[in-house]
Amino acid sequence: MMNYLKLQFNYLFSSIFIICYAIVLIVIVLGLVFTLNLEMGYQVLDLYPEEYLKTFLVESGLLVEVMVSITAIFIATVLSSKTNQVLVFFTTENRRQRANFFLSRYLAAFLSTILSIAFAFISTVILVNWFTPFPLRLAILINLFAWIIYQAIFLQVMVFFLFAIFNHFLILTVPIVIFWYKKTILFPSDYFSDLETVILSFVPSFTLINDNVIIYQEGVIYLIGLTVMFMITVLVNIYADCK
Numbered sequence: 001m002m003n004y005l006k007l008q009f010n011y012l013f014s015s016i017f018i019i020c021y022a023i024v025l026i027v028i029v030l031g032l033v034f035t036l037n038l039e040m041g042y043q044v045l046d047l048y049p050e051e052y053l054k055t056f057l058v059e060s061g062l063l064v065e066v067m068v069s070i071t072a073i074f075i076a077t078v079l080s081s082k083t084n085q086v087l088v089f090f091t092t093e094n095r096r097q098r099a100n101f102f103l104s105r106y107l108a109a110f111l112s113t114i115l116s117i118a119f120a121f122i123s124t125v126i127l128v129n130w131f132t133p134f135p136l137r138l139a140i141l142i143n144l145f146a147w148i149i150y151q152a153i154f155l156q157v158m159v160f161f162l163f164a165i166f167n168h169f170l171i172l173t174v175p176i177v178i179f180w181y182k183k184t185i186l187f188p189s190d191y192f193s194d195l196e197t198v199i200l201s202f203v204p205s206f207t208l209i210n211d212n213v214i215i216y217q218e219g220v221i222y223l224i225g226l227t228v229m230f231m232i233t234v235l236v237n238i239y240a241d242c243k
Contacts (some may be wrong), residue, residue, distance in 0.1 A: 004104035004189040007091065011084055012075065012108055019095040021116075024071050028064060028120050033222055042201040046133040053134040057144065058208055064120045065148045069179055072113040072152035076159035076174040076186065079105050086169075095238055104239045106230075111154050117149045141215045144206075154226050155179060161229040178203060190215055 004034050013021075035056050045052050083107070092098045101110065115243075121141065128136045155175045162171045178199060187207050192200065199205075202225055203218040 001100045004091070004101050005108060008079060008084075008104050008108035008114075011087070012078060012112065017078065021071070021112075023068055025116065025119055028116075029123050029127075031063040031067070032120075033062050035063065036132055038131055042131075042133065048124070049133045049135060052132075053128075054211065056128075056132075057132065057140065057211070058144065060120050060124060061148070063089060064117070064124075064145070065151070066183075068113065068116050068120065069155055070147055070150050070176065072156050073172060073179070074177050075112050075158055076109050076156040076168070077163075079109050080160060080163035081169070082167070083205060098238050099234070101163060102234060104158075106160060109160075110153055113133070113152050113156065114149060117145055117152070122144050137211070140211050140213070144208055145209075147204060147206045147213060147215070147219075150222070151206075154204050154222065156165050157226055157229050157233065161233045164233045174229055187216065202224055 030202075037052065037056075050103060059065060088101055092101050124141060125136065125138070128134050158175045158178075159172060162174055182199050182203055185192070185200065187200065187205060188209075200216045201221075204219070204222045207214050
């Protein structure tokens with residue numbers, strides 16, 4: 001299993017991908033700095049630290065959510081490419097080895113995404129504690145970032161599921177469109193269209209209001225859909241011929 005995991009990481013972290021991944025992390029840091037409003041000065045921020053903190057959490061949370069989610073989709077796409085799929089023929093001899101190969105692929109994608117969210121979390125804590133008077137409460141930040149990573153992994157499983165069924169590069173547009181459409185939905189609200197209800201019920205949906213993460217429905221409900229997609233993906237990849 002570890003050898004397959006190393007193989008997947010070596011495949012994923014090519015020189016071009018490392019550059020792109022580094023750019024994403026740099027953009028996250030620069031975005032965090034921008035949303036801190038440091039140009040206003042420490043004394044001004046200290047006048048209303050709670051209000052400025054709420055604004056920062058909403059803006060930075062949206063930034064991290066978008067960057068991490070889109071990056072997660074592309075990571076899953078890279079690992080689902082036909083080149084990676086062909087490696088199955090050269091590195092596996094039976095279904096057990098195929099299972100280890102594909103599980104290591106999923107694990108590499110999840111760990112890479114968790115790494116990016118961990119970087120964003122640490123950067124947020126350092127920037128807030130070092131450069132602002134904001135009374136940052138870690139419980140709120142942990143809850144917010146936990147939902148971001150939950151959503152990102154869900155989107156990755158969706159990518160793996162769609163590639164297992166259709167195996168075409170353009171299929172990555174489906175989770176991207178779903179994610180962007182979900183971000184246009186006014187949430188919470190007293191009314192949702194049928195399409196909005198389906199999307200909010202299927203893809204982990206949350207928002208930050210007054211230091212509280214508001215979710216559309218319990219996380220375990222989303223876990224059912226994620227588990228079903230994941231199990232189907234695993235079975236298809238293990239028993240289907242390499243396309």
